[in-house]
Each structure stands twice: as structure tokens, then as C-alpha cells.
Amino acid sequence: MDETVLVTYGSTNGSTAEIAEHVGAVLSKEGLTVDVRPAAQVTDLAPYGAVVLGGGLYGGRWQRDARRFARRHGRALAERPVWLFSSGPLDPSASEREIPPTGGVQRVANRVDARGHITFGGRLEGEVKGRIARMIVKSGKGGDFRDFEQISTWAATVAQDLRGPGT
Numbered sequence: 001m002d003e004t005v006l007v008t009y010g011s012t013n014g015s016t017a018e019i020a021e022h023v024g025a026v027l028s029k030e031g032l033t034v035d036v037r038p039a040a041q042v043t044d045l046a047p048y049g050a051v052v053l054g055g056g057l058y059g060g061r062w063q064r065d066a067r068r069f070a071r072r073h074g075r076a077l078a079e080r081p082v083w084l085f086s087s088g089p090l091d092p093s094a095s096e097r098e099i100p101p102t103g104g105v106q107r108v109a110n111r112v113d114a115r116g117h118i119t120f121g122g123r124l125e126g127e128v129k130g131r132i133a134r135m136i137v138k139s140g141k142g143g144d145f146r147d148f149e150q151i152s153t154w155a156a157t158v159a160q161d162l163r164g165p166g167t
């Protein structure tokens with residue numbers, strides 16, 4: 001595929017942003033042209049041939065920018081190959097088994113006819129935004145549960161699908 005792949009995300013505390021950067025780096029290494037951008041900064045999907053959209057999970061829903069992006073660009077997304085990812089669990093569960101999308105994310109997947117969805121582990125540590133987030137970190141229940149090997153493997157399957165058979 002010659003067109004640019006957009007990797008975009010909704011992230012409050014930065015961990016989903018880093019996952020998106022990692023996905024973008026793998027896609028570029030696989031020979032694709034990639035643009036990694038926060039969802040709130042993307043106004044037009046015309047320059048993009050495919051989209052990877054990710055959101056941090058807050059109370060069982062994607063972070064707001066990811067939700068808005070999916071709503072605003074629903075039609076353009078439905079016309080392109082789209083992959084979705086969620087990032088959330090603050091335990092090793094996402095590395096151990098497949099965690100299905102939450103209800104709202106599944107509805108987005110259905111609406112845009114997404115080619116795939118995966119849930120990655122999350123991260124919450126250090127300086128975080130929000131009272132509950134600070135409480136989680138203070139109580140020792142935070143940490144970094146992202147599995148970058150798992151993220152690389154998934155991104156490579158996206159690249160392979162975009163490049164098509166025999167490449």
C-alpha cells in the first residue's frame with residue numbers, strides 16, 4: 001500500500017500514546033509510510049489509506065479523544081481498512097489472554113467494520129492526572145503492564161495485512 005497509514009490515539013496519561021508510537025515504528029520498519037498523531041489533532045482522513053485507532057480505557061470506555069474521533073470520522077473510517085486497540089488492564093491479564101473490546105469499542109468496531117481489535121496492558125505510575133488515578137498509584141496498584149513484544153507482534157500482522165499476500 002502506497003498511501004500513508006494513520007496511527008492515532010486518545011491518551012490521558014501518555015501510555016497509549018507510547019503504544020501508538022511503537023505501533024508506528026513497527027509499521028515504518030515494515031516499509032509503510034506512517035503518521036502518528038493524537039486523535040484530537042486529526043481533522044481529515046483524506047490523506048490516509050488506512051487507520052489504526054487506539055484508546056486508553058477509563059471506566060470501561062475509551063478515552064474521550066478516541067471516542068470523539070470514532071464518532072466524527074465514522075464514515076471515512078468505514079471506507080478504509082481500520083484496526084483498533086485498547087490499553088488498560090493494570091495487571092498481566094492482557095499478556096496472558098485475549099481481552100475482548102468493551103461494549104462501546106465493540107460498537108465502533110462494528111460501525112467501521114474494523115479488521116481487528118486487541119487489548120494491551122496499561123500503565124499508571126508517577127505523576128498522573130485525576131484523583132482516582134493518583135489514588136491507584138498511591139495504593140501501589142499502578143505500574144507498567146504494557147508488553148512491547150506483544151505490541152510489535154500485533155503491529156507486524158497489521159503491516160502484513162496492509163501489504164497484501166505474497167509480500
Ligand SMILES: Cc1cc2nc3c(=O)[nH]c(=O)nc-3n(C[C@H](O)[C@H](O)[C@H](O)COP(=O)(O)O)c2cc1C
Pocket residue numbers: 010011012013014015016017055056057058059060061063087088089090121122123124130132133136
Ligand atoms: C479512573 C481510571 C479508570 C480506569 N478504568 C479502566 C478500565 O475500565 N479498564 C481498564 O482496563 N483499565 C482502566 N484504567 C487503567 C488505564 O486504562 C491505564 O492506566 C491506561 O494505560 C491509561 O492510558 P493513558 O495513559 O493513555 O491515558 C483506569 C485508570 C483510571 C485512572
